Amino acid sequence: MQDRILEIKDLQIAYDEELAVKGANLFVERGEVLCIVGESGSGKSTVIRAITGNKQIKIPGGQILFEGKDLIPLKNRERQKLLGTRIGLIQQNPAGAFNPIRKIDKQFRETLKSHRLPFLKEELDKMFTSIGLKNTTDILKSRPYEMSGGMNQRIAIAAAMLMDPELLLCDEITSALDVTTAISVTDELLRVKNEHRTTIILVTHNLGIAANIADRIAIMSKGEVIEFDKADRILHDPQKEYTKNLLRDVPKLSS
Amino acid sequence: MIVKILKKLASLIVILLILSFLVFGLMYLAPGDPAERKLSEQGIAINKETLEAERAKMGLDRPFLVRYGEWLSGIIRGDFGASYKDDMPVGPKLAAGLKNTFILAFSSLLLALIVAFPLSVISAFRKNGVIDYIVRLLSFIGNSLPNFLISILLMYFLCIKLNLFPVIAKGNVQGLLLPVFSLSIPMSGRFIRQMRAEILDQLKEDYVTGMQGRGVKQRYIVMNVLRNSIGHIFTIIALQIGGLMGGSVVIETIFRWPGIGKLVMDSITARDYPVILGFVIVIGVIYVVINQLSDILNHILDPRTSL
Amino acid sequence: MRKKKRARIKIIIVAALALLLLLCAVFAGVLAPHDPSAPNAAVIRIAPCAEYPLGTDNLGRCVLSRVLYGGRTTIAATFLLVFISFAVGTLIGILCGYYGGIVDKLLMRVADVLLAFPQMVIAIAVAGILNGGMTGAMISMGVTMWVSFARLARSHTFALKNEAYIQAAVFAGKSDLYILLFHIFPNLLAPVLTQALTQIGTTMIGLSGLSFLGLGVIPPTPEWGAMIAEARAYIQIAPWTIMGPAAAVIITIILFNYLGDAVMDYREV
Numbered sequence: 001m002q003d004r005i006l007e008i009k010d011l012q013i014a015y016d017e018e019l020a021v022k023g024a025n026l027f028v029e030r031g032e033v034l035c036i037v038g039e040s041g042s043g044k045s046t047v048i049r050a051i052t053g054n055k056q057i058k059i060p061g062g063q064i065l066f067e068g069k070d071l072i073p074l075k076n077r078e079r080q081k082l083l084g085t086r087i088g089l090i091q092q093n094p095a096g097a098f099n100p101i102r103k104i105d106k107q108f109r110e111t112l113k114s115h116r117l118p119f120l121k122e123e124l125d126k127m128f129t130s131i132g133l134k135n136t137t138d139i140l141k142s143r144p145y146e147m148s149g150g151m152n153q154r155i156a157i158a159a160a161m162l163m164d165p166e167l168l169l170c171d172e173i174t175s176a177l178d179v180t181t182a183i184s185v186t187d188e189l190l191r192v193k194n195e196h197r198t199t200i201i202l203v204t205h206n207l208g209i210a211a212n213i214a215d216r217i218a219i220m221s222k223g224e225v226i227e228f229d230k231a232d233r234i235l236h237d238p239q240k241e242y243t244k245n246l247l248r249d250v251p252k253l254s255s
Numbered sequence: 256m257i258v259k260i261l262k263k264l265a266s267l268i269v270i271l272l273i274l275s276f277l278v279f280g281l282m283y284l285a286p287g288d289p290a291e292r293k294l295s296e297q298g299i300a301i302n303k304e305t306l307e308a309e310r311a312k313m314g315l316d317r318p319f320l321v322r323y324g325e326w327l328s329g330i331i332r333g334d335f336g337a338s339y340k341d342d343m344p345v346g347p348k349l350a351a352g353l354k355n356t357f358i359l360a361f362s363s364l365l366l367a368l369i370v371a372f373p374l375s376v377i378s379a380f381r382k383n384g385v386i387d388y389i390v391r392l393l394s395f396i397g398n399s400l401p402n403f404l405i406s407i408l409l410m411y412f413l414c415i416k417l418n419l420f421p422v423i424a425k426g427n428v429q430g431l432l433l434p435v436f437s438l439s440i441p442m443s444g445r446f447i448r449q450m451r452a453e454i455l456d457q458l459k460e461d462y463v464t465g466m467q468g469r470g471v472k473q474r475y476i477v478m479n480v481l482r483n484s485i486g487h488i489f490t491i492i493a494l495q496i497g498g499l500m501g502g503s504v505v506i507e508t509i510f511r512w513p514g515i516g517k518l519v520m521d522s523i524t525a526r527d528y529p530v531i532l533g534f535v536i537v538i539g540v541i542y543v544v545i546n547q548l549s550d551i552l553n554h555i556l557d558p559r560t561s562l
Numbered sequence: 563m564r565k566k567k568r569a570r571i572k573i574i575i576v577a578a579l580a581l582l583l584l585l586c587a588v589f590a591g592v593l594a595p596h597d598p599s600a601p602n603a604a605v606i607r608i609a610p611c612a613e614y615p616l617g618t619d620n621l622g623r624c625v626l627s628r629v630l631y632g633g634r635t636t637i638a639a640t641f642l643l644v645f646i647s648f649a650v651g652t653l654i655g656i657l658c659g660y661y662g663g664i665v666d667k668l669l670m671r672v673a674d675v676l677l678a679f680p681q682m683v684i685a686i687a688v689a690g691i692l693n694g695g696m697t698g699a700m701i702s703m704g705v706t707m708w709v710s711f712a713r714l715a716r717s718h719t720f721a722l723k724n725e726a727y728i729q730a731a732v733f734a735g736k737s738d739l740y741i742l743l744f745h746i747f748p749n750l751l752a753p754v755l756t757q758a759l760t761q762i763g764t765t766m767i768g769l770s771g772l773s774f775l776g777l778g779v780i781p782p783t784p785e786w787g788a789m790i791a792e793a794r795a796y797i798q799i800a801p802w803t804i805m806g807p808a809a810a811v812i813i814t815i816i817l818f819n820y821l822g823d824a825v826m827d828y829r830e831v
Contacts, residue, residue, distance in 0.1 A: 016564070016565045017564055017565070018564065052467065052468055053467075054464075054467075076473065080467075080470050080471075080472060080473070081470060082470065083467065083468060083469065083470035084468070084469040084470030084471070085470060088468070088469075089464075089465075089468030089469070090468075091461065091464050091465055091468055092461075093461050094465075096460070096461025096462055096465065097461065097462060097464075097465030097468070097469075098462055098465060099462040099466075099479045099482075099483065100462065100559065101482075101483060101557050101558065101559065102479065102482065110466075110471055110472075110475045110479075111466075111469045111470070111471050113472075113475075114469075114470055114471045114472040114475060115470060145558075145559055156465065159465075159469060160468070160469070169468075270674065270675050270678045273672075273675045274675055274678070274679060277675075278687065281688060281691050281692075282691055285691045285692065285693075286692075286693065287693075395816075395819070395820070395823070396816065398819065399763060399767075399812070399815045399816045399819045400812065400815075401767040401770060401771055401774075401787075401811065401815070402771075403770075403771055403774045403775075403787070403790065403791075404790065404808055404811055404812065407790060407794060407797070407804060407808070408808065410797070411797055411801060411804070415797065415798055415801075496680075497679070497680030497681065497682070497683070498680065498681075498682065500680045500682070500683050501680050501681065501682020501683050501685070501686065501771075502682070504682070504683070504686050504775070505771055505774065505775060508775060509794075519686065519687070519690070520686075520690075520775060522690075523686075523690030523691075523693075523777070524776075526693075528691070531687055531690060531691060534683075534687065535679075535683065535684070535687045538679075538680065538683050539678070539679050539683075542678070542679060542680050542683075543678050543679070546678070
């Protein structure tokens with residue numbers, strides 16, 4: 001029996017009256033990793049924005065079903081309750097996820113208070129340690145601009161994981177990283193996925209990354225999903241010329 | 256940080272010195288002979304002897320640099336020289352005017368902020384909404400109105416047509432209202448435009464996406480955005496004080512408000528240079544100090560900004 | 563793209579209106595029904611009527627004609643001042659940005675000093691001391707106005723100087739003059755011209771403000787600010803003498819400010 005945690009049906013997304021996504025159909029099953037692969041401008045990040053209810057885009061048509069319930073007509077308040085606790089986001093520049101000039105401590109408290117959750121330092125400490133951050137007390141007292149980009153990135157991932165969301169959206173999180181760091185980040189994601197049975201949607205322009213971790217792959221180009229299937233099928237038997245070209249560019253990675 | 260502040264202070268003094276030199280030089284080159292003018296005003300016959308005597312008395316016969324040096328050292332001691340018009344010391348005149356100008360300028364600034372700050376916040380957070388359009392339209396119009404025109408239109412409609420206010424300001428609160436309105440209307444327009452743009456810039460920052468992604472409540476997001484904008488908002492306010500000073504000259508003249516602006520206009524008519532010079536120096540010092548303070552405040556509020 | 567197109571249409575409409583306004587000022591001689599400076603004791607302060615569409619002032623002069631001729635003064639002075647500031651500022655900015663060195667340091671220091679003081683306060687003091695009519699008023703504002711152009715041109719030149727194609731032109735042995743004229747100037751023209759456009763409104767506010775204070779145009783030359791100042795004395799008996807020039811000032815400033823905003827928006831889309 002299929003358990004589609006998220007399903008997108010005929011989704012159209014517009015920026016300034018221009019369609020950035022022209023009718024996308026996608027789904028991901030619970031516990032899977034779905035990679036949306038495409039070049040910049042293909043509309044892949046726009047899909048993530050639609051799921052998180054970004055204000056700058058308009059959705060003329062379609063549905064985004066999260067556990068069978070459409071997210072598009074949700075009120076701000078309802079969406080706010082869902083985000084963080086059930087749908088997590090690691091944004092394009094994760095290092096910038098926190099206000100650079102306020103103490104991390106305060107910002108974690110605000111996040112937790114927004115969901116009526118208690119601020120438990122032990123839990124935070126556990127999460128920080130698991131992601132390779134030492135000295136929780138020091139970090140909590142610091143402001144993001146005083147710390148390195150890598151550290152901020154880890155804190156952002158920790159923040160996304162803290163409330164144990166069922167679905168984790170990752171928007172081009174590896175694009176700014178070198179290959180080895182990118183792989184260590186994706187490994188981290190895989191570990192999280194296996195431990196918490198989290199479903200992950202990863203948006204990337206790098207089919208190589210997708211080949212490493214995806215259960216399902218969607219190829220997007222010019223606002224359309226041109227190919228969508230199990231990762232194995234896409235990687236070994238691509239149907240579209242575009243996908244074949246993308247595959248040709250992937251350096252052979254040890255699987 | 257203290258070293259940086261001291262360095263800033265030093266450059267500030269240099270700036271003030273250069274300006275004082277420029278203004279003094281301009282006055283030196285200005286057409287007309289103040290001594291001749293003074294004599295003719297006092298009804299003393301103008302001939303070579305009386306003119307030379309008067310010039311010596313006013314110190315006009317000495318070389319430029321000596322006069323500049325004396326004037327400058329006087330100012331450092333708080334002595335702005337004597338008025339050409341009535342030989343009274345300029346300092347107390349400026350001080351009296353400044354007090355009234357401060358009342359006018361401060362009230363206008365306060366009113367403009369009370370109007371502009373909430374409106375720009377609402378406008379930015381509800382971008383492209385109905386309120387945003389109305390606020391943008393009004394701020395655009397306000398920004399396009401010269402304050403001399405506003406004051407006259409207000410006078411006409413409120414005083415003459417509706418009879419709500421006296422036409423000539425007396426020193427009381429009622430007399431203060433129209434000048435304050437005239438100054439704060441265009442200032443509010445400029446504040447709204449700049450503050451709205453600043454908040455919109457903040458809303459584009461990554462941390463806002465981050466907070467939304469974590470499901471942080473809207474009121475915390477608003478708070479964070481305002482917290483990060485406030486430094487720049489202080490800078491906006493400090494810069495607008497310059498326009499406020501220029502505007503108050505016009506408004507004080509129209510409403511006969513006994514401030515430093517009216518004093519300087521009267522002195523321009525009388526070609527009373529020491530008062531004009533004193534005015535430029537006093538306003539310059541105030542403006543420069545306010546802007547430096549806002550820089551320091553900005554640095555404290557957002558340590559990423561340089562001092 | 564659609565947004566860009568709409569922005570362009572907006573600019574064209576507003577620019578056409580602005581042009582119409584300029585033409586009214588240029589052809590004031592043809593359009594004005596009466597001599598703007600000829601007093602007529604027979605028609606003192608009459609309300610707007612068929613013969614005098616905007617009424618007459620204290621000396622029996624036609625307000626409409628004075629508004630038309632006044633527009634000539636105000637608009638010509640504004641444009642001339644903005645143009646001179648633009649030309650001088652851009653030249654200084656390009657030279658400072660391209661050559662750098664001690665002259666650059668010195669001029670930018672001067673710019674700092676000028677920016678460190680409120681523009682209108684300097685203008686009032688300088689115009690007051692100069693006492694030189696409209697020219698004096700223009701000088702008094704020009705003293706500070708060139709700075710914003712110089713800074714903008716300088717920062718653009720600075721950035722352009724290190725572009726590959728300009729480096730290539732340097733290696734190809736092109737003269738500095740050639741590079742400045744054909745590579746740098748065309749590339750910074752758009753932002754600096756936009757800056758000039760946005761300055762028109764503020765300049766007009768400043769100049770008419772100075773005239774209003776009696777530090778600008780010398781009467782009886784018609785000028786909007788001066789007309790308003792003059793008519794203020796008899797606003798109770800003849801409000802139309804103010805409403806004519808007031809409407810002209812408001813419409814003109816709003817139009818040019820809107821044009822500036824529209825062009826800025828267009829460049830941002």
